[in-house]
Amino acid sequence: MNVEKYQEILHEIPENVRLIAVSKLHPASEVEAAYALGQRDFGENWAQEMREKHEILPQDIRWHFIGHLQTNKIKYIIPYVHLIHSIDSFKLLQEVDRQAGKHGRMVGCLLQFHVATEETKSGFLMQECEQMLQSPEFSALKNVEIKGVMGMASFTDDTAQVRREFCTLHSFFTKLKTEYFSENPDFKELSMGMTSDYRIAIEEGSTMIRVGSAIFGARDYSKR
Numbered sequence: 006m007n008v009e010k011y012q013e014i015l016h017e018i019p020e021n022v023r024l025i026a027v028s029k030l031h032p033a034s035e036v037e038a039a040y041a042l043g044q045r046d047f048g049e050n051w052a053q054e055m056r057e058k059h060e061i062l063p064q065d066i067r068w069h070f071i072g073h074l075q076t077n078k079i080k081y082i083i084p085y086v087h088l089i090h091s092i093d094s095f096k097l098l099q100e101v102d103r104q105a106g107k108h109g110r111m112v113g114c115l116l117q118f119h120v121a122t123e124e125t126k127s128g129f130l131m132q133e134c135e136q137m138l139q140s141p142e143f144s145a146l147k148n149v150e151i152k153g154v155m156g157m158a159s160f161t162d163d164t165a166q167v168r169r170e171f172c173t174l175h176s177f178f179t180k181l182k183t184e185y186f187s188e189n190p191d192f193k194e195l196s197m198g199m200t201s202d203y204r205i206a207i208e209e210g211s212t213m214i215r216v217g218s219a220i221f222g223a224r225d226y227s228k229r
């Protein structure tokens with residue numbers, strides 16, 4: 006890992022912003038190196054990879070699931086996951102709730118919104134999300150706790166566009182907070198910003214940045 010860059014990021018981010026170190030496709034030894042420096046929040050994109058790391062690494066690590074979650078993989082993460090950032094459908098949320106119930110757990114979740122231009126990025130549209138929040142089926146959920154929203158900006162050099170998209174996500178957060186979660190102090194997280202855009206994200210109100218390559222270097226996708 007790049008210790009210098011890691012410490013630089015820690016120093017530059019405000020106190021209310023949590024750094025999630027994204028360790029996907031990097032070996033457990035890299036997670037251990039960051040752990041030794043005090044890092045406790047780690048992000049992973051694939052359920053099996055996260056499970057393998059969880060089994061061999063210190064138990065006080067807070068594992069954040071940030072990738073696209075398939076319903077048949079929920080079981081690999083539900084016993085220990087700290088926060089699922091990537092809830093992008095009601096069906097997925099219901100299944101997380103059901104399995105969390107089986108384990109007698111409350112599982113923290115963020116609602117992922119689609120704010121980028123790329124169609125490949127997933128997430129709710131506002132109308133769809135509101136339909137869910139207003140439904141009796143949503144009120145019946147017992148084992149999930151909605152703690153905020155997550156989103157990814159477009160992959161572009163146009164920083165004005167990135168800023169606009171983060172601003173949109175922040176406005177979604179505010180709307181949900183005001184109209185659906187005003188009585189819930191735990192609805193407070195705005196997960197946005199990665200290596201290329203975390204500074205803009207913080208300026209736009211991020212409370213959680215998910216940074217991988219700046220800390221751990223380039224990923225080898227051929228391992229997938």
Ligand SMILES: *Cc1c(COP(=O)(O)O)cnc(C)c1O
Nearest residue numbers: 027071199200201215216217218
């Ligand atoms: C991989 C990933 C990150 C980290 O990306 P970097 O550019 O390496 O910082 C953050 N968020 C999500 C959802 C990711 O999939």
